Structure formats: C-alpha cells, structure tokens
Amino acid sequence: MSNSAVSKSAARAASPPVSSSPGRWLALAVICAAELxxxxxxxxxNVALPSMGVQLQAGFAGLQWVVDAYTLTFAGLLLAFGHLGDRYGRRKVMMLGLAGVAVMSLGGALxxxxxxxxxxxxxxxxxxxxxxxxxxAMxxxxxxxxxxxAMAIAAWTxxxxxxxxxxxxxxxxxxxxxxxxxxxxxxxxxxxxxxGLAYLFVPESKASHTGKLDIVGIALxxxxxxxxxxxVIEAPHRGWLSVTSLVGFAFAVLCFAAFIRWEQRTPVPVLNMSLFxxxxxSLPALSITVGYFxxxxxxxxxxxxxQGVMELSxxxxxxxxxxFAISIAIGAPLSTMIAQKVGTTAVIVFGLVVMSAGMLIAGQVKVETPYLGPVLISMVLMGLGMAIVQGPATESIMSSVALDEAGAGSAVNDTTREAGGTLGVAVLGSVMASVYTTEVGPRIDAIPDFLMTQSEKGFARESVIAVIEMVKRPTDPAFAQQKADLIYTMKSAALEGFELASYVTVSASLAVAVAVAIFLPWKPARESVFFDWEAKSN
Structure with a gap:
C-alpha cells in the first residue's frame, strides 16, 4: 500500500463533520424535501397528460415532449451543476435551483x-x-x-x-x-x-481547493x-436504425470520447475519470443504471x-x-443497514435478483389476472429489489468520492439514474409498442372511418390507453361485439408486449448481478477502504 493512499485515507477519516449538532437531522429533512x-x-x-391533450388540442408526440423536455435538460445539466456546486457552494446552487423551479412552475401554471x-x-x-x-453532496x-x-443516504434513496x-x-x-x-x-x-428552510437550517459546503473552471469539460x-x-427519446419514433438515430448515437459517442480525453488531460477536471x-x-453505478432502467x-x-387494461382512473x-412506493420506502433503509454488516456486494446482487423475479412475474400477467395476486406481488418485489439495490449502491458510490468531489460524484450517481430511466422507457416501451402495433394495427386500419377518425385510429395504434375513450364512446348495438373483441385484442396485445419487454429487463438485471458478484469485492467496505484510495491514487 502506498504512503499517499494511507495519508489520503487518514485525512478523509479525520475530516470533521460540517455539522455535529442534532440539527443535522433537521438539515437532512430539508434536503430530502428538496429532493422530493x-x-x-x-x-x-404524467397523469395530467390526457387532460392537457384535450384542453390544448395536443397530439401524442407533443404530450410526450411535455415529459421529455424536463428529462432532457435535467439529465444534460446534472454533471455541470454538480461541479459548480463543488466550486461555489452546494447550498447556494440548490437554493438557486429551488427559486428557479418556483418561477418556472408559475410559467407552466399560466x-x-x-x-x-x-x-x-x-x-x-x-x-x-x-x-x-x-x-x-451535502x-x-x-x-x-x-x-x-449510511442512514442518511438510505433516507435519501x-x-x-x-x-x-x-x-x-x-x-x-x-x-x-x-x-x-x-x-x-x-x-x-x-x-x-x-x-426558506434551506437558508435557515442547511449548512453550506464546497470544495476546499478549486482551480480554473473547466469550461470545455462542462460544455462537452x-x-x-x-x-x-x-x-434515445426520439429513436422509438424515428427508428432505432434511422439515419437520425445513428448520427445522434455516433455524435454522442464522439463527444463522450472527447470529454474523457479532455478530462484525463486537464489539471482540474469537472469529473475525475480515475473514479471509474x-x-x-463503477459497479454500483452500473447497478443503479440497470435498476432505473x-x-x-x-x-x-x-x-x-x-389505465388501459384495468381501466382505472x-x-x-x-x-x-x-x-410499490411503500416497498421502496421500507426496503431502502433496511438494505443500507444490512450492507454495513454483510457487505455491499451481497446486498446488490440479492436486490437485482429480487427485481428480476418481480419483472418475470409481471410479464406473465394476463387480461383476466386479478390485482390481488401476481400484479401486487410483482410490484412489491420490484419495489423491494429497487430499494435493496439503490441504497447500498449509492452509499458505496459516495463513500468512494473525496469530499471535495462530492458534487461531481453525486452528479454521476444522478446521471446514471436518469440515463437508465430514459433508456428503460425508450427501449422497453419500444419493445412493447412493436408487439402491440403489429397485432393491433391491421384491425384498427380495417375499422370504417365513420366509426373511428384517423386521429383516434392513430392513438389506438400507439397505446392501449386509447381503450379508456373507446369504452366511454356510445356504440351502435350492431357493432358492440366487434368493439368488445377489439378492446380485448388491444389489452392482450399490450400484455404480450409487456411479457417480451420483461424478458429484456430480467436478462439485463441478471447479467449485471453476475458482473457485480464476480468483480465487486465481497468484504464490507470498511475492510477495504485503503484499496479504494490506493486505486484512486494510481
């Protein structure tokens, strides 16, 4: 073990807390409220989209961008703001963000x-x-x-x-x-x-040493x-192998390559690439990515x-x-505490396996399947599995990062979540939609225009949620049976797509579980902290 590794570890262990008073738990509550x-x-x-569509006369693509516009700017700027928080003050940057959310929410409301x-x-x-x-980071x-x-990160996750x-x-x-x-x-x-609460109760923190601002790294x-x-957002609509998609992926890869090369060469990088x-x-970050996927x-x-199959409001x-929500709230703190005793690896692997089981069960659901049964069980297992993975994984990621790099490390942790979630909706949604459209499309096209308009047909081809309006719409008794058969076909096709998508998820989760089991140390982190710092110093 190198002397520099020992000194770094000792310095980290000796770092005094920003707040040692009981007020730190109040600060945690305020921070979690901001996160919420x-x-x-x-x-x-998401649940407001149908109402928006009716009042604003918006099409399906337009409504998707109501959701995706937030995701796009949010994911793109996480790393930049994480770095700026390290430099100029994390509370200051968070408060700026809260004020901006309030002002822009007013714009949306009006x-x-x-x-x-x-x-x-x-x-x-x-x-x-x-x-x-x-x-x-705070x-x-x-x-x-x-x-x-570990307890605080468990509450955050x-x-x-x-x-x-x-x-x-x-x-x-x-x-x-x-x-x-x-x-x-x-x-x-x-x-x-x-x-206001953040100003009163959350202590400021920032990096103790900062150099020249990495403008190039932030831009890349x-x-x-x-x-x-x-x-990724546009690929399901334009085609995964379309010219636009291929050019977009290629350009993103080139920019990432340029970013990595620049960060390895610049003296004060926005992201310390040696962290990976x-x-x-790196492996917990991969686990969070596939978890959110x-x-x-x-x-x-x-x-x-x-909404489409069960026709719920x-x-x-x-x-x-x-x-699902309750399972996450219960599982996250428990799993983080258990990981402190048995090690992060065992808990993450177990969580990925539990998630896989939940998704596998969900993929077997049929139109007639009752809620109190496989549906409920799958939600509980998915929620528990996700909580079991993300709590210890987040704690492992942030424990590997120096305090001066907390914002950048947090941004990486957050970006993996956003990237995984965006890919999950795009990829699994595309798989589900391809099966659904293939089976439903011909039957929708055969319906006479006096029974369904072209816009109604277009929506019905894209989403089983169209069933909600179809059920409400008055129908001539002569066509009642045909309508019922079509609705059942739409529901069945959606669940067949769900089944195929579940296999994709199960495969991805189990593959990462195997990788974590093989390559991530099994002993608790406190026994191998010097290894991490030594790896960072090399």
Missing part, C-alpha cells in the same frame, strides 16, 4: 398553449438539475460518521424511489379536484418553503449527455396496464401503485 419536489416533478405530470408548457417544463428541468446533485459532507452517513412511485397518486388526487394547471401551482409554495458533458438522451477505476464506484420501464408499462391508478 424535484423527483415528483419528473413523474407527477401557460395557454402546448409550446409554453413544454418551454416551462424544459426550464424546470434546468433548475431541478441544480437541486438534485447538491442534495446528496449529505455526505454533513454526515461523516460511516453509520450515520428511499425518498427518491418513494417520490417516483407516489407521483401517480399525488397527480391523480390533484386532477380529481382541480385542472391540470394544479400540477404546476402545487410546486410554488413547496419550493418557497423549502427554500452537456452536449454528449443531451444528444444521447435526445436520441474504483470498483466500489428496469424501474422506469416497469412504471411505464404498469401505467399502460392500470388516475387516482385509482395511483392508489393501486402504492404498494
């Missing part, structure tokens, strides 16, 4: 056309990217005791997963009582309150992540199931998805 606001913004709007809504969502994503990496600076940090799962319930409740504008109005008082990271996410040589950093894909498909959908 940002993550809810990423999901709650929007009168689809373009204004999309612009507001894109701007909200920009400011949300300022909030999210700062939250986790946690590891406030909690320097290993056990307390539980909140992230819980917010994603609770979004449909919150959105459904708002739509039961108000118009779609409420999903924007609700952000404003919450953001203002959390902003922004372009590469943004182009990749945009290409640390197995306790599975979870977001699962949530996308279960949304189709609850938005609020009913949210209530039926609560077991």
């Amino acid at each position: 606001l940002v993550v809810l913004d990423n999901t709650v709007v 929007a009168t056309d689809l373009g204004q809504v999309i612009a507001a969502r894109a701007a909200m994503g920009v400011f949300a990217a300022a909030v999210f990496p700062a939250t986790l 946690i590891i600076n406030i909690f320097t005791d290993a056990r307390e940090r 539980a909140m992230a997963g819980f917010a994603i799962a609770i979004g449909p319930t919150a959105g459904g409740w708002l739509l039961e009582h108000f118009s779609w504008h409420a999903v924007f109005w609700a952000n404003i008082p919450v953001a203002v309150i959390v902003l 990271s922004l372009v590469s992540v943004t182009v990749l996410v945009w290409t 040589r640390i197995r306790r950093f 599975s979870m977001f894909g699962f949530l996308f498909m279960i949304t189709q199931y609850f 938005p609020l009913q959908f949210g209530l039926h998805s609560l077991p």
